Structure formats: C-alpha cells, structure tokens
Amino acid sequence: DTGVSQDPRHKITKRGQNVTFRCDPISEHNRLYWYRQTLGQGPEFLTYFQNEAQLEKSRLLSDRFSAERPKGSFSTLEIQRTEQGDSAMYLCASSPPSLPIRQYFGPGTRLLVL
C-alpha cells in the first residue's frame, strides 16, 4: 500500500492570497481527516469526511476555510485570504472501513504566510 500523500509539502504565500492543498488517502479508505498543527502544539482537528460527505467541522475552521472530497477519493483544503495566523502544518489522515479508529497520517503541508 502506498501511504497517505499530500501536495505540496511546503507552501509560502503572501497574506491575502488563496492557497489550496491536496490529500490523497490510502486506497479504499473511506474516512478522511484534516488536522492543523502549529509550532510546539499537537495536531488539532479541523474537519472530517466519510466518503464524499463532510460530516463534521471544527469551530477552528473559519469561513475562509473550505474542504471538499469529490467522489470520495482525494480531498482539497482551501484557505482564502490567508492570514499570518494560518501558518501551520496541515495534516491529512485516512482510515479504513474495517478499522475506523486506525488513522494513517500523511507527511503534511507546511504553510508559511508572510
């Protein structure tokens, strides 16, 4: 099995620009999660998909954030009008239907907003 992949691995942007990240889960994993990890902290839950349905969003996910998972495969996380406080590592994880509690993490996308 190939693992969870994320693209890009690093992104530098200027404040006010829009950015989009992609996550490709492990094949046949129906659950997909996005987390955000700031420096010196543990990851914090952002949102969750089961197949193509977005079933839960954290209050951390402001109106500037949107996530999609068309066709229940890859997912995208878009941040509009980025702010310096958005600088963080964005982690994606997926889990299989046979063991939904077992989350496999991707390498993350590190975002720096200047």
Add this chain to the structure above:
Amino acid sequence: AQTVTQSQPEMSVQEAETVTLSCTYDTSESNYYLFWYKQPPSRQMILVIRQEAYKQQNATENRFSVNFQKAAKSFSLKISDSQLGDTAMYFCAFMNPNTGTASKLTFGTGTRLQVTL
C-alpha cells in the same frame, strides 16, 4: 470536551536505557481509545501503540508498553532498550468513538524525546 495533558515538554534517555513518558486525560466517557503517536523530525506521524479503555490489560508492542490507569486517567508510555531511531516527538491522543460521526483524535502538546549515545 476531552483534554489531554503531557507535562514533560522534553526528555532525554541514553541508548539502551528505559524511559517513561507521561500523559493524563480528562473525560466523562467510559468507553474510549488512547493512543501514542510518534512524529520523527521532518517525517510523518506514525502510530506506536493503542489501548482500548474497556481492556484492563496494558497494551504492548515490542519495546513499547503502556501503563493504563483508568481511575486515575493516566496513560504512560514506556520505551525499553531505547534506540537512536526513537528520537522523535511523542503525542498522546484520545478518541471517543461514541460521537456518532467523526472518530477524531484529541492530542496532547507532545514530549520531545532525545536518545543519546
């Protein structure tokens, strides 16, 4: 809401020695899962060990074992025969599977472990 506390920001251990990382949590649930994840420098997070709250027996995975004290809401990780490759951030995490939808993880702030020669 559940909270996870890791009170040791950094720890150091010599190769081949044993080290214990601490974790406490707060929940009103009776059924839940606890995890230890390892995040090596610039590499992705991987699962080290998992404990189901309804199981009294402490989980073990090779050199890794836990001391799960449900009444005390404590979940420590013991690493035996430490190796240089164990150098990483270690995160304790909690999952409530009873929310009906997301099995999201709640993480602590992590403990940075350095294994030295």
